[in-house]
Amino acid sequence: MSVHTEKSLPRQSLKELGISARNVIDFLTYLKAHSIELHSLMLVRHGQVAAEGWWAPYGPDLPHMLFSLSKSFTSTAIGMAVQEGKLSVDDPVVSFFPKDAPEVISPNLAAMQIKHLLMMGTGHAFDTMDPLARAKDGNWVKAFLEQPVEHQPGSSFLYNTGATYMLSAILQKVTGETLLQYLQPRLFEPLGIVNPTWENCPRGVNTGGFGLKVTTEDIAKFGQLYLQKGLWGGQRLVEESWINAATSKQISNGDGGDSDWAQGYGYQFWRCRHGVYRGDGAFGQFCIVLPEHEAVLAMTSGTNDLQGVLNGVWEHLLQAFDEEKGNLTEEDVAAEKELQHILEGLYIEPPRIEANSVREAEFGNGKNCLLEPNDLDLQSTRIEIHGDTAVLEIHDKRGEHLVELGRQAWRLGRTTLFEEEEQIAASFTWKSPETLLLSIQRIETPFRLGFEIELLEDGIEILNTVNVSFGEPTPAPIRGRLQ
Template sequence: MIMENVQITRPLPRSLPEAQGITSAAISAFLQHMEEQQSGLHSFMLLRHGAVVAEGWWSPYRPELPHSLFSLSKSFTSTAIGLAVAEGLLKVEDKVVSFFPEDAPAVISPNLAIMDISHLLIMGTGHTEDTTPYMVDSKDGNWVKAFLQLPVGKAPGTHFLYNTGATYMLSAILQKVSGLTLLEYLEPRLFVPLGIRNPTWESCPRGINKGGFGLSVSTEDIAAFGQLYLQQGVWNNQRLLPKEWIAAATSKQIGNNDGSPGAVSSDWSQGYGYQFWRCRHNAYRGDGAFGQFCIVMPEQDAVVAITSGNSDMQSIINGVWNILLPAMSMEAKVIESDPAAHAELSLILEQLSIQPELVQKTSALEAVLNGKVYRLGENSHKLEAFMVSFDAEKAVLTLQGMYGEQTVMLGRGEWAESSANILDHKKNLIMSCFTWTAENKLKITMLCVETPFCLTLEVEVHESSIAVKQQFNVSMSADDLEAEFVGHLA
């Protein structure tokens, strides 16, 4: 189903909010609410009737930058399976073990034997815990084999368990039948038609895209993806994805309401489709950890794309339901223009920013700290050495650790740009600043602007040693949120 001679329309069309039946004042109220709640938004884009009516990036985050999608990647993986079904490469009834006879266990349990692609899609594999940690920790790097070796405690299709390993298996199956990675397969079929440029997708040790996470694209790419689904798979009057697949993928395929208090008002208890979550208000979404959202609202003919760094994802969705949704006129496609309200919204969008902290511009202890190497005690983060060098306008942070020596530019009360291996083995684009919060306390802030992560280092300077407190804004593990190190002069 590769589309030939596909017309690419990007950027998406722009419009005044009132011309699409939503007030500028409501969008301003939503943005102000997000600020008051300290929601950690990095970007926001709202589409109504196919046009972008509001868009904003919290500087130094920028429109052209990709952003890690985490589990929002899953919805793209599901889309690839839909395309493969349409091409006749596979069927959702195909058994998972049938694709990997060489990696299947010697004795295939009855539950594993009946597990099919549809069970992977709906997170109904029958596993009783997420398979991902076992797969990632497999010594031979064979994630498929690790998945197939794990016990399947319940009958597939009867039990919802959010299981990122299931999505990886979809990627592995697609690569098996197509001979292409997920990224390569989607390039001509989805990414090129939608104008999504230079997407990247992390891979497992055996070169299979991770599927359940690891995709990075821009905010407008997320919005275009949501708009494709809202348009029932049609883009520029050409069908990219079967309408029947869209209906199946975005409808409730399995229940996920555990009956706990508050489940009724939780957008994680409304049912699950093919790697899409059902929402309240008859909406659906793809989402990823720390607030990466593609929310599709068919009744309002709207799409909301958001990237952020926030562990309280429900609070962001609540803002959409409580403020944006009621403001979308269902009676009139166009409402009366309000130049003053639109001017206020434009100003708010222009001024969105994460301000670099500046408490005390300098300290006499800069001379003590300047250019000195401090050896850090043994620690689980494998950070070995720390050094800061200062000049009038900036500083340079040098860290020695598991990824070798890394250098980060620090603006003095302003953002400075660097590229370094701070989070993982690949280069991260980092915007950083520093300030003295007291005469002997240096604070360094590093925004990894293509991810949800912000890393702060608070350094207390002593005569021949330093105490470093490291803190992340969000983390998959509470144990990784904070750490402390002590360094002594080399």
């Protein structure tokens, strides 16, 4: 259990909060049975944390990449700017960027308002994010305004991350501050969210639709703020009318049924079954608000089965709430102890195939290996194994990057291999006598990278794998010659 300052949510036992520990255990069992990889979870009721756990090497103090859960924070900033009179949801999008607008403004583009960006009803036929990211001049606003708007804004739902970027750009235009700067005194500081970071576009505008990194408890506090209709510590941070609008159905996104992606969409929040709403992001980053039970569930994950996570919540956690707090039995007390034991032992197992290989000595000599041209722009690599530690050294156009790995056990460290320096956990095992498997868990993200390095007669071949992705093609094997 980490140390909690007054900026943290208070802790209470499940019994006192009227939550069945058995149901929480059943939820964790369900995740395991369905091979769903969670990285953290925090269950809050009546503003108090009832259960929390991190799958080591993930931990409570580590921020986690939120992907599209960032969108709900962007929506909140727009709500605050509306209440400050800086803009209105009825303002035309094109009115903020006269210099970046196309010479001929189509009727549909002219009709597109801020509310259409918020509800994902811009009228586009495809997500505009790709053309934005490809803009050679880095002017994402201009690239957005250039896209054809095939349908009347507000007439149909299309998930559009470029639309959320435009909300960030508009906010920066009217306030002179980035989204992150704007939210700092208004949201992050009051909630005790420390050191949030947000990615930028090439022109210094926060990406809005993705790119925010905060901790699991920060996600829980954000959900709690919404549950409390915008009040925090006796202070009003967001107007109740905005919370109601943002979390209610603004546009239809399907015909309901069993899908939690077809229950209606608000202002960058999804409606769910069971009277629940949520913000979510790729690979299972969740802020789920259950108003009927006065509860919030925050989770970070590395899974492609987001509906599977929600099905588990509905199946096991919806039944966990008991309005009569005194109804819990001795069995419940025993279950709470069992749950505590489970939560303290959560762990992502590193791959363990063979601890040793007869060919390991060939890696001990630290020979440099020149790599053939490859998709990842890696130039050379070297591995040294001493005892239970392997050191991977990789050279690319940015320079030299080191990764320290434990033998069939996670080794915590930092690396610059993935652009910015970040915290990682890394391990190695032998897949076969000729093939060394390196695993790097990027513990501020959902990603786990695998490098399978096969010893050939005249060099090596490297195969790349990743646990979750947006469906990018797997890089071709990389060949290298020992010098």
